[in-house]
Amino acid sequence: MKTEVIKIDINNISQEKINYAAEILKAGGLVAFPTETVYGLGANALQKEAVRKIFAAKGRPSDNPLIVHIADIASLDSLVVEKPPIWEPLAHKFWPGPLTMIFKKSSVIPDEITAGLDTVAIRMPVHPIAMALIKASGLPIAAPSANSSGYPSPTLASHVYEDLNGKIDLIIDGGKADVGLESTVLDITVDPPLILRPGGVTLEQLRTIKSDISLDPALANEPETDFTLTSQANLNTDEFLKHKRRDLQGKFIPKSPGLKYKHYAPKAQMVIVDGELDKIVSTINNLVQDIKNSKKRIGILATEQTKDYYKVDTKGNENIVVMSLGSRDCPEEIAANLFKRFREMDEQKVDVIFAEGISKNGIGLAIMNRMKKAAGFNIIKV
Numbered sequence: 206m207k208t209e210v211i212k213i214d215i216n217n218i219s220q221e222k223i224n225y226a227a228e229i230l231k232a233g234g235l236v237a238f239p240t241e242t243v244y245g246l247g248a249n250a251l252q253k254e255a256v257r258k259i260f261a262a263k264g265r266p267s268d269n270p271l272i273v274h275i276a277d278i279a280s281l282d283s284l285v286v287e288k289p290p291i292w293e294p295l296a297h298k299f300w301p302g303p304l305t306m307i308f309k310k311s312s313v314i315p316d317e318i319t320a321g322l323d324t325v326a327i328r329m330p331v332h333p334i335a336m337a338l339i340k341a342s343g344l345p346i347a348a349p350s351a352n353s354s355g356y357p358s359p360t361l362a363s364h365v366y367e368d369l370n371g372k373i374d375l376i377i378d379g380g381k382a383d384v385g386l387e388s389t390v391l392d393i394t395v396d397p398p399l400i401l402r403p404g405g406v407t408l409e410q411l412r413t414i415k416s417d418i419s420l421d422p423a424l425a426n427e428p429e430t431d432f433t434l435t436s437q438a439n440l441n442t443d444e445f446l447k448h449k450r451r452d453l454q455g456k457f458i459p460k461s462p463g464l465k466y467k468h469y470a471p472k473a474q475m476v477i478v479d480g481e482l483d484k485i486v487s488t489i490n491n492l493v494q495d496i497k498n499s500k501k502r503i504g505i506l507a508t509e510q511t512k513d514y515y516k517v518d519t520k521g522n523e524n525i526v527v528m529s530l531g532s533r534d535c536p537e538e539i540a541a542n543l544f545k546r547f548r549e550m551d552e553q554k555v556d557v558i559f560a561e562g563i564s565k566n567g568i569g570l571a572i573m574n575r576m577k578k579a580a581g582f583n584i585i586k587v
């Protein structure tokens with residue numbers, strides 16, 4: 206299949222181009238388009254053949270349900286059978302925007318969308334190109350992130366092209382996705398509502414509407430590291446380093462549930478170092494020192510505050526790449542850069558990435574959620 210790419214200027218949206226893309230959706234085709242979270246891969250949510258094409262193009266497991274995107278509140282009524290009262294203040298405050306709400310689904314929603322569940326995830330995006338496209342199609346649009354399943358989500362049209370060229374009909378290049386992380390998924394079929402996936406709308410923001418909104422306990426109990434360090438001193442124990450080396454050579458298989466949970470991931474193996482900032486830096490410096498002679502290319506995902514503290518001595522360092530995710534004072538900037546940096550590290554062909562942990566406040570919760578999944582839950586606590 207030939208994948209066409211068209212540019213649409215977010216400040217001067219061509220209705221002609223939007224209509225062209227909408228016709229492809231109406232005919233059952235696949236169109237990637239920008240949203241404020243990440244690029245989405247759109248299809249007619251009411252047509253199961255079109256929805257199946259999404260799973261095929263992405264290589265997405267069929268048990269992972271899709272989010273349905275709408276452009277006006279009136280569209281909700283035919284898609285759901287029940288609207289728990291909390292939906293209204295939430296929609297009033299956060300729609301259009303990066304909040305997805307889970308409702309009991311109506312019979313017009315094909316099972317392919319919901320992976321057989323009796324609930325459906327619905328979002329109204331704020332991006333003007335996404336809005337215009339959904340409106341022009343006159344359809345609810347199923348749109349997961351427009352990446353190959355498992356890889357980092359796309360925040361630029363070029364990322365979509367890298368992953369899906371030849372597999373979809375059209376890519377709309379509308380510039381960068383501002384938030385850079387996916388929407389917050391909130392289950393409102395239960396009381397109190399539960400965040401199933403942290404994202405662009407923060408827990409703190411949601412609690413301004415209902416103070417007992419909580420995180421799904423499964424998120425709080427996510428598996429963590431096989432390498433937990435209780436003190437800096439432990440870092441130098443022979444046992445740890447042996448562990449670490451085996452891991453970095455790909456021979457060490459993390460304990461249950463291991464790679465099954467890996468997602469959003471760069472090709473390189475990633476290890477998060479989390480804790481006090483000075484210890485993060487010294488630990489990463491030690492780890493780099495430890496494997497420097499192994500001829501592996503090493504990436505360091507640092508922040509503006511720390512990037513100059515990685516000791517890159519003058520000899521034998523062509524194998525070390527340091528990139529900044531952004532400023533710790535502006536986690537929104539880190540969110541916007543995260544997936545792009547993962548892809549840039551892959552372009553640099555690094556074998557291993559040491560990434561700094563960041564605070565879980567605000568959007569930091571979503572950032573750390575994606576980083577942990579990308580790292581297959583390899584986290585060193587310092």
Ligand code: AMP
Pocket residue numbers: 269270271272307319322324325326348349350387388390401402
């Ligand atoms: P993506 O659009 O690729 O960012 O992924 C959609 C996310 O929404 C996935 O994490 C799904 O598991 C989640 N999701 C979609 N529908 C439902 C549902 N009915 N119940 C719970 N989670 C859902």
Ligand code: MG
Pocket residue numbers: 349350358
């Ligand atoms: Mg996705």
